[in-house]
Amino acid sequence: MISMTIKVDEDKCIGCGSCESICGKIFDVRGGKAKVKVQKELPCVNQAIQSCPVQAISK
């Protein structure tokens, strides 16, 4: 099993909503912060990482 952990640094996140727009299966923005709903390796996770304006997403 390959283990991976998608993380959002809430101190950096500005709640722009980009990750949720791009990868709504994984990210949910509530109360101005993105949350990871489920740990799953989808191609859109990488797109979300690249789209984040403040580099808050890592895995």
Ligand code: SF4
């Ligand atoms: S793209 Fe980045 S800054 Fe925008 S909501 Fe997602 S984690 Fe936060």
